[in-house]
Structure formats: structure tokens, C-alpha cells
Amino acid sequence: MNLLQLILSDYSKHKKYGGHFLGIVFFTQGFWAVFQYRLAHFCYCRIKWQPFRLLFLMLFLLWQKIIEITTGISIPASAKIGHSFYIGHFGGIIINANVIIGNDCNISQGVTIGVGGRGEKRGTPILGDKVYVGANAVVSGNVNIGYEVLIGACSLVNQSIPDCSVVLGVPAVIISQKGSKGYI
Template identity: 70%
Template sequence: MNLFELIASDYKKHKKYGGNFFTIVFFTQGFWAVFQYRIAHCIFSNVKWQPFRFLLIFMGLASQKIIEIVTGISIPASAKIGHSFYIGHFGGIIINANAIIGNNCNISQGVTIGVSGRGSNRGVPVIGDEVYIGVNAVISGSIIVGNQVVIGACSLVNTSLEENSVVLGVPAIVISKNGSKGYI
């Protein structure tokens, strides 16, 4: 997908949860953060000529910092995020620069997707498609979160999860195999 298709898919996802063009574009902080990320990621991935790359990446970092201060959402340009990405609420979201997030995912406020672990377990998560991440969840370490997973509020995920898992707790344990249908 190109930049405009990605932004359109994110907008449609936000629109699905209510709101009109005016409220989404001017009052939805999650959309602002995703919009800024899409532009910065496009520059990071596609601009190779050094004088322009340096200047545009610098401008992207400055706009990222402004969005981070205003919204409390940090999404580095180097992260890889699929289409139809939805951030439902304001603030406290930290995504590691090396994180990979699949298509059609929802993230709630207070979520951290970061680096953790020791030795071969040290690393950043790879999150599948159609994953719902609840409020204040932490996903960390060199793990793989399968497709259609639900991560409950205040959960700590530090082990890989199979598809259609519903997890909850610290550390997170599988409580069902119902998946994310109805959450996404």
C-alpha cells in the first residue's frame, strides 16, 4: 500500500468507531499520532538521497517529538505497522523503534511494546494481524504474538502467543481460544 492508502485505511478504521471527518482529523490524538507516523515512516523508508534524507528525517523527528508531547504517544518512524491501525484513547503509548505490528490492530491507552529479556530472549515483539491490546498492557521481549489475539488490560506478555489466544494477567496466561473477533 502507498502512503495515501495507508492513511485512508487508518482514517476508515477510526471512522468505524464513531466520529466524522472533523472530529477525527481535529480532535482524535490517536489519529494524529498514526498520521505523523505514516509520513515519517514513508520518509524513513523511501528517501535515500543524503542531503534531503537528513533534512526530512530531522523534520520528522521534530514533528514526532511534538506529537509525543501533545498526545503522549510515541511511534518512531522505523517501527513497522500494517494498515488500519487504531489507537483508541489518549496517551501513554510507547512503541519500540524495532517493533513490528500487523494489519488491523487496536491499541488502548498506556500500552508499551518494548525491548526486554536476556541473552537470546532479548529483543522486541512481532505482533500479528487483528490483535487487540488492552489498557496498560506491556508486551516485551523477543516474542511472537499470533494473529487474532486479545491481550487483556494490565497484562504482561513476555512469552510467545498462538493465534486466537485470549490472555490476561501478570505474567499473561491463556484464558481462552476465542480470539479477537468482536474486539476489532
């Protein structure tokens, strides 16, 4: 997908949850953060000529910090996030620079997706498509989160999770095989 298609898919996902154009563009902090990320990631991946790359990356880093201070949402330009990404609520969201997030994912407030673990488990997560991450959940370490996984609120995920699972707890355990259908 090109940049415009990615931004439109994110906008459509926000609109699906009951927003309208003015509300989404001017009052939805999650959309602001994702929009800023899309532009910064485009620059990070596509601009190769060093003088321009450095200039644009510095400008986008400054813009990212303004968005981070304003919204409480930190998404570095080097993270890899698929289309139709939705951040439902304001604040406290930290995404590591090396994280990979699939298509059509939802993230609630207070979520941390980042580096963790020791030895072989040290690293950053890879989230599959249609993953829902509940409020104040933490996903850390070199783990793979499967397709259509629902991570419950206040959970700590530090091990890989198979497709269509519902996980909950600290550390998270599989409580169901119903997946995220209905949450995405």
C-alpha cells in the first residue's frame, strides 16, 4: 500500500468506530499519532539521500516529540505497522522502535509493546493481524503473537501466543480459543 492508502485505511478504521471527519482529524489523538507515524515512517523508508534524510528525520522526530507530549503516545518512525491501525484512547502508549505490528490491529490506552526478556527471549514482539491489545497490557520480549489474538486488560505477555487465542493475567495464560472476533 502507498502512503495515502495507509492513511485512508487508518482513517476508515477510526470512522468505523463512530467518528466523523472533523472529530477524527481535529479531536482524536490516536489518529494524530498514527498519521504522524505514517509520514515519518515513509520518510524513514523512502528518503535515502543523506542531507534530505537527516533534515526530514529531524523534523519528524521533533513532530513525534510534540505528538508524544500532547497525546502520551510514542510511535517511532522505524516501527513496522500494517494498515488499518487503531488507537482507541488517549495516552500512555509506548511502542518500541523495532516492533512489528500486523494489519487491522487495535490498541487501547496504557499499552506498552517493547523490548524485554533474557537470553534467547531478549528482543521485541511481532504482532500478527487482527490483534486486540487491552488497556494497560504489556507485550515484551522476543515473542510472536498470532493472528486474531485478544490480549486482556492489565496482562503481561512474555511468551508466544498461538492464533485465535484469548490471553489474560500476569503472566498471560490462554483462557479461550475464541480470538479477537468482535473486538476488531
